[in-house]
Amino acid sequence: MANNEHTITIDGTEIHFKAGQTIMDAALSAKIYIPHLCHYPGLTPSGNCRLCVVELNGKHVTACTTQAQFGQQIRNQTPELHAARMAITQMLFVEGNHICPSCEKSGNCKLQAMGYYLGMRDEHYPQFNPRREMDASHPAVLLDRSRCILCDLCVRASREVDGKNVFAIAGRGIHAHLIVNSASGKLGDSDIAVDDVAANICPVGAILIKEKGYVTPIGRRIYDQRMISEVAFDEHVPEHEEHGND
Amino acid sequence: MNQYPNHCVDFYASHVLHRLYEIQHTERHISAESMTRVANEFKMSASQVASVVSFYAFFYPEPVGFYHILFSNCTSCGYQVGQLNLLEKICRLLSVVAGKTRGDGWVSVGETSCIGMCDHGPSMLINGMPLVWLDDERITQISCLISEQKPLEQWPVEWFRVESSIRKHGLLLSETVQPGSSLKKVLASAPQQILNHIIDSGLRGRGGAGFDTGKKWQFCRDSAGEARYVVCNADEGEPGTFKDRVLLENNADALFEGMAICAYVIGAKKGYLYLRGEYRYLLDHLQNVLKRRYAKSLLGQSIVGQAGFDFDIEIVVGAGAYICGEESALIESLEGKPGIPRIRPPFPVTRGYLGQPTVVNNVETLIAAAHIAKNGRDWFKSMGTEESTGSKILSVSGDCRKPGVYEYPYGVSIQQVLDDCEADNVQAVQIGGPAGTMVARKDFSRQISFEDLSTGGSFLVFGENCDLLSVNQNFARFFAHESCGFCTPCRVGTSLLTSSWQKIMDGRATSLDIHEIKQLSALVKRYSHCGLGHTAANHILDSLQQFSERVEKRLTRKTFTPQIDLDAALEAARKMTERNDADAHLE
Numbered sequence: 001m002a003n004n005e006h007t008i009t010i011d012g013t014e015i016h017f018k019a020g021q022t023i024m025d026a027a028l029s030a031k032i033y034i035p036h037l038c039h040y041p042g043l044t045p046s047g048n049c050r051l052c053v054v055e056l057n058g059k060h061v062t063a064c065t066t067q068a069q070f071g072q073q074i075r076n077q078t079p080e081l082h083a084a085r086m087a088i089t090q091m092l093f094v095e096g097n098h099i100c101p102s103c104e105k106s107g108n109c110k111l112q113a114m115g116y117y118l119g120m121r122d123e124h125y126p127q128f129n130p131r132r133e134m135d136a137s138h139p140a141v142l143l144d145r146s147r148c149i150l151c152d153l154c155v156r157a158s159r160e161v162d163g164k165n166v167f168a169i170a171g172r173g174i175h176a177h178l179i180v181n182s183a184s185g186k187l188g189d190s191d192i193a194v195d196d197v198a199a200n201i202c203p204v205g206a207i208l209i210k211e212k213g214y215v216t217p218i219g220r221r222i223y224d225q226r227m228i229s230e231v232a233f234d235e236h237v238p239e240h241e242e243h244g245n246d
Numbered sequence: 247m248n249q250y251p252n253h254c255v256d257f258y259a260s261h262v263l264h265r266l267y268e269i270q271h272t273e274r275h276i277s278a279e280s281m282t283r284v285a286n287e288f289k290m291s292a293s294q295v296a297s298v299v300s301f302y303a304f305f306y307p308e309p310v311g312f313y314h315i316l317f318s319n320c321t322s323c324g325y326q327v328g329q330l331n332l333l334e335k336i337c338r339l340l341s342v343v344a345g346k347t348r349g350d351g352w353v354s355v356g357e358t359s360c361i362g363m364c365d366h367g368p369s370m371l372i373n374g375m376p377l378v379w380l381d382d383e384r385i386t387q388i389s390c391l392i393s394e395q396k397p398l399e400q401w402p403v404e405w406f407r408v409e410s411s412i413r414k415h416g417l418l419l420s421e422t423v424q425p426g427s428s429l430k431k432v433l434a435s436a437p438q439q440i441l442n443h444i445i446d447s448g449l450r451g452r453g454g455a456g457f458d459t460g461k462k463w464q465f466c467r468d469s470a471g472e473a474r475y476v477v478c479n480a481d482e483g484e485p486g487t488f489k490d491r492v493l494l495e496n497n498a499d500a501l502f503e504g505m506a507i508c509a510y511v512i513g514a515k516k517g518y519l520y521l522r523g524e525y526r527y528l529l530d531h532l533q534n535v536l537k538r539r540y541a542k543s544l545l546g547q548s549i550v551g552q553a554g555f556d557f558d559i560e561i562v563v564g565a566g567a568y569i570c571g572e573e574s575a576l577i578e579s580l581e582g583k584p585g586i587p588r589i590r591p592p593f594p595v596t597r598g599y600l601g602q603p604t605v606v607n608n609v610e611t612l613i614a615a616a617h618i619a620k621n622g623r624d625w626f627k628s629m630g631t632e633e634s635t636g637s638k639i640l641s642v643s644g645d646c647r648k649p650g651v652y653e654y655p656y657g658v659s660i661q662q663v664l665d666d667c668e669a670d671n672v673q674a675v676q677i678g679g680p681a682g683t684m685v686a687r688k689d690f691s692r693q694i695s696f697e698d699l700s701t702g703g704s705f706l707v708f709g710e711n712c713d714l715l716s717v718n719q720n721f722a723r724f725f726a727h728e729s730c731g732f733c734t735p736c737r738v739g740t741s742l743l744t745s746s747w748q749k750i751m752d753g754r755a756t757s758l759d760i761h762e763i764k765q766l767s768a769l770v771k772r773y774s775h776c777g778l779g780h781t782a783a784n785h786i787l788d789s790l791q792q793f794s795e796r797v798e799k800r801l802t803r804k805t806f807t808p809q810i811d812l813d814a815a816l817e818a819a820r821k822m823t824e825r826n827d828a829d830a831h832l833e
Binding site for chain 2: 045047048049050053065084087088091092094095126128149150165167169170171172173174175176179180181182
């Protein structure tokens with residue numbers, strides 16, 4: 001076996017990693033699933049959702065932001081971590097208004113899929129029922145903040161892949177919310193385009209493409225077919241295109 | 247003689263936080279137009295500016311009153327005085343609703359986290375200025391002056407007088423560092439020699455975490471970078487802490503001396519003092535000290551004639567965010583961003599301010615370093631314990647007759663401090679503020695040290711008549727308010743802890759709820775991104791463990807009670823149907 005110095009162990013399975021990879025990168029390459037919502041390969045990791053927390057030498061670290069290092073003994077699928085991931089997912093559910101049965105993202109939604117993956121049967125915590133502003137000003141893209149889980153993926157995708165900087169997170173604590181970078185603060189006045197990665201990367205139903213809601217019928221959607229733990233291995237944002245080099 | 251760079255000692259709108267403060271101060275809010283203007287000036291995006299404005303408590307998108315009052319809601323300098331609620335009282339007198347600017351635009355009243363006036367009785371900030379020793383009568387007088395629209399300059403000066411109540415002088419407080427005396431001594435030796443001296447002294451960070459100061463400096467010195475920075479963390483925000491305020495008032499020279507020594511050791515040309523927004527009133531004083539030091543060639547180019555030793559210090563003032571006391575959040579704020587803690591590693595010593603190696607030290611730590619440079623490591627090590635050398639400065643407040651600043655050798659017992667501050671019938675002490683440890687009477691022999699109870703300096707005393715559960719509620723609200731919102735367990739968890747604890751306070755909780763709160767606390771503690779989340783539930787776990795009988799007394803006997811009061815929830819329906827008979831009620 002080549003490169004023996006580039007191995008880590010996750011739940012007893014030894015896997016290889018390339019220099020510079022995080023634990024999450026290495027795990028995904030080796031087809032080991034570590035639950036995550038705010039991470040998307042190809043974007044700078046953020047570590048905000050905390051679902052990918054794993055045990056490393058007795059410490060709790062996020063797999064998406066921790067560099068893989070030779071000899072790490074990592075625990076990923078443990079009853080304790082499972083319970084924590086369930087609680088964190090439930091927190092995300094109660095913090096916003098998640099209307100799964102009537103949400104057009106149903107079946108394509110990662111938060112919902114995570115609930116199924118973890119065996120979540122209820123929301124457990126009392127609902128926050130927040131009132132957050134909806135923005136329907138853009139002809140093709142809808143922003144419903146009440147479904148936002150503050151994963152920051154649209155913010156990063158817009159900056160890092162689309163080269164546009166359309167979104168940001170503002171406010172603090174439970175009042176944190178997604179804002180749009182335009183003088184009016186409206187999506188319609190921003191330079192977002194319907195085929196931007198930022199417009200399509202939302203893991204929940206906070207950023208929706210208009211007039212496409214039921215093109216794929218419920219029952220034939222992404223997570224109706226496959227578990228989130230399988231789909232995760234196929235994900236990667238398109239390579240960043242150099243702008244202005246054509 | 248060194249000429250000082252203008253941006254270093256004049257309050258100058260070169261920093262986005264200062265520019266926003268200026269707008270807030272003159273226009274009483276920061277409008278969307280102002281944000282666009284600032285975005286253009288600072289070459290930021292509109293959303294970046296909006297993120298900053300909405301992150302800091304002292305910036306407002308809607309106009310506040312010409313008289314803008316913020317009461318501290320700390321357990322020591324807060325507005326609840328026994329049965330009397332000063333905030334409610336002034337709202338009543340001025341016909342204003344808390345959190346809303348009065349219709350005529352003259353007054354607004356709100357609350358803010360501890361403003362560091364815990365030894366000065368109930369306190370408020372009025373247009374950013376601390377007003378101390380509030381009581382029933384003073385509140386009435388204030389409301390009269392506001393009704394007469396009398397400018398603040400004409401209010402009695404003594405109302406604003408913040409004294410330095412130093413009750414006990416120890417190693418650091420009993421001696422002043424003559425400007426330049428430490429520096430001159432230091433410059434006779436090579437930087438590494440000075441560093442070894444600091445390492446040998448055993449000095450550990452006085453902010454609470456206790457990282458080895460010399461080691462921190464060494465790491466920074468050894469890190470590759472284009473520039474290095476010294477940052478003084480004067481964002482003293484832990485409720486119950488005010489010793490840095492007193493040190494800034496009385497020992498600023500020693501502090502700047504400490505920063506310069508650190509600069510000499512690590513090779514920094516620039517230092518920042520990050521001052522919490524609540525202490526803005528100290529700005530003039532601090533800038534005057536800086537000016538004097540420039541005049542004496544203790545700052546600037548070729549300090550005390552040493553060619554190549556150039557060091558400038560600039561003050562940056564925060565805008566109301568407890569989290570900025572976390573060193574990486576502080577650096578983000580220094581860079582003009584919301585104070586969201588960074589992913590670590592890399593640590594600031596390798597990648598800090600502007601991505602360069604940076605030392606972030608607390609006020610007390612840097613002052614201690616200046617003293618060590620002058621008096622030697624053995625002098626310092628002559629006090630304290632094995633792992634905690636030197637002294638600790640405590641801010642003592644709460645139910646005691648002599649609140650103030652006390653300096654002790656490390657290892658002092660809680661009982662000793664209680665005796666000195668004249669506190670009787672104490673049921674509990676909170677060491678290190680809400681993020682610290684709640685200690686019950688049976689453990690008052692425990693000691694202040696890194697081996698036992700470490701603290702940034704907050705020492706809150708709770709007497710026999712204090713309702714400890716309401717203290718927990720105060721702390722829980724504090725963390726929910728101060729969470730930066732970046733990560734799920736802290737953002738949602740601190741809010742859930744507040745509502746769960748309220749359920750106990752309301753007498754509606756069951757033993758099942760206690761079990762739930764314990765699990766939730768463990769989750770927030772273990773899975774959060776930074777120290778705020780890691781410590782936010784400590785006070786709850788301490789209380790549940792040490793004062794379980796008090797908590798149990800408030801429980802209902804039922805095995806389960808829903809979070810919402812179901813009968814109360816039916817009230818709207820009863821009104822609509824005009825029913826109020828027994829069948830229209832639950833239970």
